[in-house]
Amino acid sequence: MKEITVIIRRDKLPETKKALDDLGYPSLTIQSVEGRGKQKGAMCAEMDTEMPDSYCTAVKLKPTPSTYALDHTLPKIALFVPKRLLTIVVPDDVVSTVVKSLIKVNQTGKAGDGKIFVSPIENAVRVRTGERNGEAIA
Amino acid sequence: MKMIRAFIRPEKEQEVVLALEGAGFPSLTKVPVFGRGKQKGLTVGPVHYDELPKVLIMTVVNDKDMDKVMKVIQDKARTGFIGDGKIFISPVENAYTVRTGEAGL
Numbered sequence: 731m732k733e734i735t736v737i738i739r740r741d742k743l744p745e746t747k748k749a750l751d752d753l754g755y756p757s758l759t760i761q762s763v764e765g766r767g768k769q770k771g772a773m774c775a776e777m778d779t780e781m782p783d784s785y786c787t788a789v790k791l792k793p794t795p796s797t798y799a800l801d802h803t804l805p806k807i808a809l810f811v812p813k814r815l816l817t818i819v820v821p822d823d824v825v826s827t828v829v830k831s832l833i834k835v836n837q838t839g840k841a842g843d844g845k846i847f848v849s850p851i852e853n854a855v856r857v858r859t860g861e862r863n864g865e866a867i868a
Numbered sequence: 869m870k871m872i873r874a875f876i877r878p879e880k881e882q883e884v885v886l887a888l889e890g891a892g893f894p895s896l897t898k899v900p901v902f903g904r905g906k907q908k909g910l911t912v913g914p915v916h917y918d919e920l921p922k923v924l925i926m927t928v929v930n931d932k933d934m935d936k937v938m939k940v941i942q943d944k945a946r947t948g949f950i951g952d953g954k955i956f957i958s959p960v961e962n963a964y965t966v967r968t969g970e971a972g973l
Contacts (some may be wrong), residue, residue: 732961736966737897738966743881751967761899761918763897763898764896764897764898764899765893765896765898766885766894766895766896766897767894768894769897771895807882808881808882808885808889810884810898813897813958815897815899816871816877817966829962829964832966833964833969836966837966837967837969838967839967840967841967842967843965843966843967844966845895845963845964845965845966846962846963846964846966847869847871847928847960847962848872848960848962848963849959849960849962850959850961851956
């Protein structure tokens with residue numbers, strides 16, 4: 731068994747759920763999280779089409795000695811972007827199919843599309859029946 | 869790759885995040901959570917708080933960076949009092965960037 735942790739845009743959730751339904755793995759857990767990536771939480775109209783340009787938090791100024799000084803004297807605030815985190819546990823043999831489908835559905839080509847992590851799960855138990863391992867997620 | 873999940877004090881969140889950014893690890897996810905530890909919450913006079921607010925910081929790093937990231941979180945999140953939190957490490961086999969579809973961090 732593998733756990734697929736995928737962080738996606740909020741507006742891609744319905745499509746992602748539909749894609750997982752079609753694959754036959756509809757079970758998932760959804761969390762509302764906030765995160766940041768390589769862009770350090772900066773958001774721009776180029777990254778998020780829903781966002782007006784005035785909300786842009788990315789630094790547009792070129793670094794000059796004065797902006798550098800400003801940057802290092804003012805207390806800096808870490809910015810975060812709201813995202814959805816999905817956790818899906820699937821059998822080993824379908825991991826690549828699910829990952830491909832997740833990438834296909836969530837890809838917009840702009841920064842902020844998210845990440846997918848695949849990690850091992852040692853055991854699973856269905857609480858209602860006490861089934862273990864593969865049976866528990868079948 | 870390793871996934872690092874750190875439960876820290878909410879008031880230390882900005883400090884930890886900025887320190888990680890400074891150390892070259894800007895990417896992370898945070899979730900506000902409630903939990904309790906060995907002390908089973910907190911009792912102040914007659915009032916007992918069973919679950920206390922914490923922030924869960926989740927980040928995935930390469931194996932060689934794990935110790936460095938743990939050290940940064942430990943340094944910044946530590947106050948020396950009960951309730952500083954825990955750090956959990958778990959294995960991650962693969963990571964993909966959705967934008968490019970490439971494997972790797």
